Amino acid sequence: MATGSARYVRYILFAFFIIAVLYFVSNSGPVVPYPQGADFPPKGTTPQSDAVTSPKKEDGPSTVNYGPGLDPKEYPMAMTPNDPGWNDLSGIKSGPRVNATFVTLARNSDIWEIARSIRQVEDRFNRRYNYDWVFLNDKPFDATFKKVTSSLVSGKTHYGEIPKEHWSFPPHIDQERAKKVREDMAQRKIIYGDSISYRHMCRFESGFFFRQELMMNYDYYWRVEPSVELFCDVHYDPFRFMHENNKKYSFVLSLYEYVETIPTLWDSVKKFMKNHPEHIVENNSMGFLSDDGGESYNHCHFWSNFEIGNLNWLRSQAYLDFFESLDQDGGFFYERWGDAPVHSIAAGLMLKKDEIHFFNDIAYYHVPFTHCPTGDKVRQELKCHCNPKDNFDWKGYSCTSRYFEINGLEKPEGWENQQD
Numbered sequence: 001m002a003t004g005s006a007r008y009v010r011y012i013l014f015a016f017f018i019i020a021v022l023y024f025v026s027n028s029g030p031v032v033p034y035p036q037g038a039d040f041p042p043k044g045t046t047p048q049s050d051a052v053t054s055p056k057k058e059d060g061p062s063t064v065n066y067g068p069g070l071d072p073k074e075y076p077m078a079m080t081p082n083d084p085g086w087n088d089l090s091g092i093k094s095g096p097r098v099n100a101t102f103v104t105l106a107r108n109s110d111i112w113e114i115a116r117s118i119r120q121v122e123d124r125f126n127r128r129y130n131y132d133w134v135f136l137n138d139k140p141f142d143a144t145f146k147k148v149t150s151s152l153v154s155g156k157t158h159y160g161e162i163p164k165e166h167w168s169f170p171p172h173i174d175q176e177r178a179k180k181v182r183e184d185m186a187q188r189k190i191i192y193g194d195s196i197s198y199r200h201m202c203r204f205e206s207g208f209f210f211r212q213e214l215m216m217n218y219d220y221y222w223r224v225e226p227s228v229e230l231f232c233d234v235h236y237d238p239f240r241f242m243h244e245n246n247k248k249y250s251f252v253l254s255l256y257e258y259v260e261t262i263p264t265l266w267d268s269v270k271k272f273m274k275n276h277p278e279h280i281v282e283n284n285s286m287g288f289l290s291d292d293g294g295e296s297y298n299h300c301h302f303w304s305n306f307e308i309g310n311l312n313w314l315r316s317q318a319y320l321d322f323f324e325s326l327d328q329d330g331g332f333f334y335e336r337w338g339d340a341p342v343h344s345i346a347a348g349l350m351l352k353k354d355e356i357h358f359f360n361d362i363a364y365y366h367v368p369f370t371h372c373p374t375g376d377k378v379r380q381e382l383k384c385h386c387n388p389k390d391n392f393d394w395k396g397y398s399c400t401s402r403y404f405e406i407n408g409l410e411k412p413e414g415w416e417n418q419q420d
């Protein structure tokens with residue numbers, strides 16, 4: 001009997017040993033890069049809910065994670081039709097991904113308009129890259145919004161509710177004065193001049209979207225608004241382009257700001273420049289913003305409803321000091337400062353010229369302006385469906401010529417024929 005029990009104990013120990021060996025074998029092995037076409041980052045590695053906590057990133061240069069085992073040098077991007085892989089537009093693109101997300105601020109009522117935008121961004125680009133998408137709202141997103149958007153986005157979707165203090169009047173604002181301004185602007189028929197929510201939106205986009213809890217998980221963003229259109233295929237990864245070329249901010253359309261909305265913005269900017277000369281960089285784009293060396297603002301700005309940018313730059317001390325200084329002056333409420341001139345002036349003064357990029361090959365529409373790449377050849381290569389006559393770049397009210405001039409860039413062939 002004793003011998004029989006000992007045999008059973010031996011059997012059990014042996015069985016444990018085999019299970020342990022099997023377990024060890026299945027959980028070790030070489031670290032392999034993500035196979036071509038695999039989820040990247042693998043599902044489950046990025047935050048799933050609104051309640052994500054993440055370590056605060058340090059200011060300064062971005063520490064972009066390309067993912068384990070993926071050397072970007074082994075996956076060169078096809079930037080022109082002659083580069084290998086240019087026509088490879090089917091399936092999931094192999095290779096590294098930048099730590100980046102799309103970001104949309106929207107109301108529940110914007111659902112069908114944002115659905116249209118998402119569909120185009122996915123069809124022209126993201127279905128092959130599967131980047132995440134963060135949605136932000138001053139109210140909770142409803143079930144329909146979440147259901148429709150998450151069914152359209154190929155990456156992960158995250159939904160964040162904006163904290164009250166990022167979407168309300170700061171305590172130093174004189175409510176009576178702000179109200180009088182709105183009444184006056186309503187009488188003068190200034191667009192959105194009487195709107196409180198539009199002002200909260202502009203202040204939020206100027207100073208807070210990049211430090212929302214969900215956004216802290218990323219290094220780069222691409223802003224998408226409701227009812228925008230993308231007219232051409234995007235053959236390469238613009239996030240990777242930004243990172244590998246040290247670009248911090250980018251645009252597709254530029255124009256003159258409606259002066260009635262920003263009468264004292266430049267005075268505030270001059271005050272900031274005086275108080276913080278350490279934040280103003282050499283070789284900046286002052287020539288884009290001013291025709292008299294900084295004395296006055298010429299109202300040129302990059303249109304911020306499209307932006308691809310570096311979040312760590314917006315989270316830098318320089319940008320935060322800039323926003324804080326402007327916010328203290330109260331012009332988001334005593335006037336109607338837009339986030340486009342705020343971002344543009346910041347980029348123009350606190351980034352080097354070559355850190356700002358013009359994406360000629362991303363064709364885009366936001367009512368009422370179109371950026372349609374100049375040149376028949378490029379439009380055919382990119383399978384664009386925009387009408388070249390609609391291209392705003394070289395028309396009188398665009399500032400893109402000025403951008404080309406201050407950067408010493410050659411304008412694309414055929415630009416002269418698109419001036420009116």
Ligand SMILES: Nc1nc2c(ncn2[C@@H]2O[C@H](COP(=O)(O)OP(=O)(O)OP(=O)(O)O)[C@@H](O)[C@H]2O)c(=O)[nH]1
Nearest residue numbers: 105106107110136137138139197198201225226305
């Ligand atoms: N959650 C929320 N989002 C808003 C609100 N107002 C505007 N937005 C969003 O903020 C962004 C800019 O607002 P828009 O109304 O498009 O402003 P705009 O581009 O200057 O003007 P449009 O010509 O109307 O497009 C869009 O993504 C809107 O969906 C608001 O009150 N709440």
Ligand SMILES: [Mg+2]
Nearest residue numbers: 225226305366
């Ligand atoms: Mg809009």
